[in-house]
Amino acid sequence: MNELFREKGLWAAAAVYFAALVIGFPYDQIKIPLQAGDFLKLYQEALCTQIVLFCIPIMSVLPVGAVFVRESSSGFLKLYINRISRTEYIKRKTMQIYLGGILPVFFAGLFGALVCFLFLYPLELVGEIAADEVWKAVLLLARVCLVGGIMAEVSGIFAALFGNFYMAYGMPFVGYYLLVILKERYLPEMYSMYPGEWIAFEKNWGADGGGLWWFLGTFSLAAGLLHGIVLYMRLKEI
Amino acid sequence: MPYIEIDHVTKVFGEDIILDDINIKMDQGRVYGISGNNGSGKTVLMKCICGFLPVTAGRIRVGGKIIGVETDFPESIGVIIETPGFLNNLSGMRNLEILAGLRGRISKKEIRKAIEKAGLDPTLKKSVSKYSLGMRQRLGIAQAIMEDPKFLILDEPFNGLDKHGVSDIRALLLELKKQGKTIILASHNSEDIRILCDRVFEMDGGRIQEL
Numbered sequence: 194m195n196e197l198f199r200e201k202g203l204w205a206a207a208a209v210y211f212a213a214l215v216i217g218f219p220y221d222q223i224k225i226p227l228q229a230g231d232f233l234k235l236y237q238e239a240l241c242t243q244i245v246l247f248c249i250p251i252m253s254v255l256p257v258g259a260v261f262v263r264e265s266s267s268g269f270l271k272l273y274i275n276r277i278s279r280t281e282y283i284k285r286k287t288m289q290i291y292l293g294g295i296l297p298v299f300f301a302g303l304f305g306a307l308v309c310f311l312f313l314y315p316l317e318l319v320g321e322i323a324a325d326e327v328w329k330a331v332l333l334l335a336r337v338c339l340v341g342g343i344m345a346e347v348s349g350i351f352a353a354l355f356g357n358f359y360m361a362y363g364m365p366f367v368g369y370y371l372l373v374i375l376k377e378r379y380l381p382e383m384y385s386m387y388p389g390e391w392i393a394f395e396k397n398w399g400a401d402g403g404g405l406w407w408f409l410g411t412f413s414l415a416a417g418l419l420h421g422i423v424l425y426m427r428l429k430e431i
Numbered sequence: 432m433p434y435i436e437i438d439h440v441t442k443v444f445g446e447d448i449i450l451d452d453i454n455i456k457m458d459q460g461r462v463y464g465i466s467g468n469n470g471s472g473k474t475v476l477m478k479c480i481c482g483f484l485p486v487t488a489g490r491i492r493v494g495g496k497i498i499g500v501e502t503d504f505p506e507s508i509g510v511i512i513e514t515p516g517f518l519n520n521l522s523g524m525r526n527l528e529i530l531a532g533l534r535g536r537i538s539k540k541e542i543r544k545a546i547e548k549a550g551l552d553p554t555l556k557k558s559v560s561k562y563s564l565g566m567r568q569r570l571g572i573a574q575a576i577m578e579d580p581k582f583l584i585l586d587e588p589f590n591g592l593d594k595h596g597v598s599d600i601r602a603l604l605l606e607l608k609k610q611g612k613t614i615i616l617a618s619h620n621s622e623d624i625r626i627l628c629d630r631v632f633e634m635d636g637g638r639i640q641e642l
Contacts, residue, residue: 196529268516269526272574275481275504276533431483 197257197289203297206252210245210301217242223313229320232313233330236306240333241393249388250369253294253341258348259361260293261286261424266356271431283424287349287417294345295338302334336392339409344369346416353423432495434459434582434613435480440489442475449475451637453489457630459581460611462604464628466618466642471634473617474512477584480615481510493582509580511588515571519560523570524553530574537578545577546570550599564591572600576607583607583614589623601626 197203219238239245264270274282344365352361369388376387384390391409398404433456442450449472457463465473478484480491482504491498493505517526527542543553549569559567568591575583588604589597604627607614618624624631631642 195532263518267518268513269518271481271483271510271512271516272530273533275483275508275510276530278503280503429485431478 194292197293197296200256200293202256203293206255206297207300207304209252210248210298211304213242213244213248214239214301214305217244223316225316227313227317229317230322230326231317232309233322233326235313236309237330237333239305239309240302240337241389245337246389246392249298249337249341250344250366252297253344254348254362254365256297256345257290257293258345258365259352259358260290261349261352261427262356262358262361265427265431274428274431279425279428282428283421286424287346287420290345290349290420291342291413291417294341294343294348298341299334299338302337306330306334333392333394336394336405336409339413340388340391343409343412343416346413346420349420350416350423353420353427356427433457434494435615436490436492437476437480438490438492440476440479440486440491442472442479442484443487448637450479450486453637453639455632455639457613457615459613461629462608462614462616462627464616464618464624464631465634465639466621466624466631467634472637473634474586476634476639477512477586477615477617481505481508481512481584483512505582507578507581509575509578509583510585511568511571511575512584512586514564514590515567515574517559517567517570520558522556523551523559523562523566523573524555526559526570527574527577531577534578541579542573542577545573548576548603549573550596565593565596568592569596569600572603576603581612583612585614586617587619588616589618589620597623 217239219235219242222235222238261270264273277285347365347368348361351357351364354360372386372388376383380386384396385408390396391405394402394405398408435455435457437453437455440450440453441448453476465476467473475484479486480493480498482498482502485499490500494507496502496505498505517523518529521529523546524542527546528539531537531542546553549572551566551569551573559570562570568588572585572588575585585604588600592600601623604614604616608627614627616624616627632639633642
């Protein structure tokens with residue numbers, strides 16, 4: 194974890210996500226006085242904007258998506274891996290990369306929520322904030338984080354497969370927008386493949402919407418497993 | 432029991448036989464030299480001993496454990512293979528802190544001591560990208576010795592070092608020899624081999640013989 198927190202890319206990505214929240218914020222929906230809990234609704238709107246969606250496949254891979262390329266091409270991998278084991282290296286890197294995709298958006302989201310609270314809550318009429326609304330905001334942030342984590346693992350997979358920075362940084366972006374284009378132009382009913390829907394959660398995902406969480410959880414697990422397998426193959430000969 | 436047993440080891444890449452039925456036994460606490468021309472197989476042999484490359488046939492046992500079967504890499508090993516690689520955007524000290532943090536066995540004080548023994552300044556803030564080849568080599572030696580390993584594999588450790596650097600590192604290796612470390616050292620320089628090594632092997636075309 195220390196290694197991850199020392200990555201400048203992590204903090205740069207968090208800053209960019211926060212900037213995206215600020216730029217995409219629905220300022221035109223601020224009607225003073227605000228109703229109780231409006232700051233949470235506005236915050237959720239900001240998290241679902243196109244600009245945040247655009248940032249995800251780029252910022253999630255920035256911190257450590259290509260760490261395997263960096264370590265193997267520099268020769269640092271030999272000094273690193275012989276101090277642990279191949280399995281330990283695979284576990285560490287898979288987890289590090291996944292968290293590298295989650296943490297920037299988490300920190301930006303948390304800070305964004307705090308800023309919304311500080312600046313908008315005082316403009317609200319006195320009233321009770323529904324616990325549901327708070328929970329919805331938490332789940333929305335969680336979904337954005339999971340999508341970020343999945344994109345980061347995809348980056349890790351391409352980094353290990355091709356040993357190339359361009360593939361590591363570029364393929365998650367290409368894949369993400371391929372899904373967007375496929376859904377928007379050719380398969381409009383296939384909302385399950387649309388990254389925007391993974392975050393917005395507007396369609397039917399089964400009873401209580403559990404289907405989306407199963408989907409994101411399974412996708413995360415599958416990406417992590419595939420990443421581990423690819424790394425294992427790459428590390429047979431160092 | 433020998434500390435290192437290389438037992439009928441062959442390594443093939445495609446159709447090329449790089450190591451051809453190598454058999455060596457090495458005892459603990461001795462320094463072994465491997466000499467040979469470029470392409471003779473020295474580095475591949477060292478990588479196999481380290482566990483970086485699997486052997487095509489045979490087995491290598493280090494400290495009683497078969498490499499690639501009972502353990503991925505030898506325990507308590509310090510390695511320099513090819514030019515030591517570091518994270519270029521970080522300082523030497525920071526690179527070694529990351530490596531030392533993996534096992535968490537040593538403190539910053541011991542890292543600094545190892546860097547000083549290798550002839551570098553541990554307070555140097557500049558990133559490794561700005562290091563000369565000789566400085567990188569010294570940093571490589573520092574990372575190899577910092578955790579006080581029992582076993583060292585050093586592939587051309589004097590690469591890029593000037594006369595003083597060679598003399599300093601030779602003195603360091605002699606000190607490590609006195610401490611009873613097992614060292615395998617590859618070098619083109621016959622004088623290094625003569626001064627440091629208890630036994631010397633020569634590799635040629637994938638085969639090895641003791642001199």
